[in-house]
Amino acid sequence: xxxxxxxxxxxxxxxxxxxxxxxxxxxxxxxxxxxxxxxxxxxxxxxxxxxxxxxxxxxxxxxxxxxxxxxxxxxxxxxxxxxxxxxxxxxxxxxxxxxxxxxxxxxxxxxxxxxxxxxxxxxxxxxxxxxxxxxxxxxxxxxxxxxxxxxxxxx
Numbered sequence: 001x002x003x004x005x006x007x008x009x010x011x012x013x014x015x016x017x018x019x020x021x022x023x024x025x026x027x028x029x030x031x032x033x034x035x036x037x038x039x040x041x042x043x044x045x046x047x048x049x050x051x052x053x054x055x056x057x058x059x060x061x062x063x064x065x066x067x068x069x070x071x072x073x074x075x076x077x078x079x080x081x082x083x084x085x086x087x088x089x090x091x092x093x094x095x096x097x098x099x100x101x102x103x104x105x106x107x108x109x110x111x112x113x114x115x116x117x118x119x120x121x122x123x124x125x126x127x128x129x130x131x132x133x134x135x136x137x138x139x140x141x142x143x144x145x146x147x148x149x150x151x152x153x154x155x
Contacts, residue, residue: 010118011045011111018133020107020125026095028059029086030111030118035069035076040118042069045111052085052106052122054096059085061108061120085120098124 016022032040039045044067053060060082068076087095099106109121128136 006115008113009110010040010043010113011047013047013050013107013109015048016107016109016123016125018128018136020105020123020127021132022107022109022123022125023104024098024124025109026087026091026122026124027114028120028122030061030120031084031086032066032118033077036066037118038071039066039069040111041113047108047111047120050108052095052108054092054099054106057089057092059087059092059095059106061085064108064111085122095122095124103127 046065049065050061050063053062062082063080064083065079067079095106098104103126105125105127107123107125109123111118111120113119
């Protein structure tokens with residue numbers, strides 16, 4: 001968990017950056033119950049298989065796993081339940097219009113606390129082809145190699 005500028009990172013979806021081009025990013029609030037917030041504060045969250053769905057003018061996140069709170073007993077909720085996202089109507093309409101085009105989807109990127117409130121960063125994403133992924137891997141390898149050489153020269 002990382003802290004900077006009042007932001008405490010809970011979960012990050014690195015796979016989304018590898019599998020998709022992220023075109024736009026939005027910050028959404030999460031509608032959570034009490035024990036879910038406590039579990040999030042402990043860092044027990046996974047968004048690897050999660051996706052965002054828009055229906056009837058509202059945005060929902062499906063597949064987000066928030067582990068049950070250990071001291072929550074009967075108040076615990078289903079870990080994989082569908083949760084509502086808190087976005088402005090204009091943002092929802094823009095996301096709905098953009099995601100209706102072929103090849104676009106809405107992916108959760110990270111979950112964090114900002115000023116004590118649980119937030120979810122979502123991104124409008126377009127799937128990468130296999131050759132795009134290979135190019136990204138080659139760029140990362142080249143950057144690592146350059147940094148390694150630079151580090152050796154400066155010693």
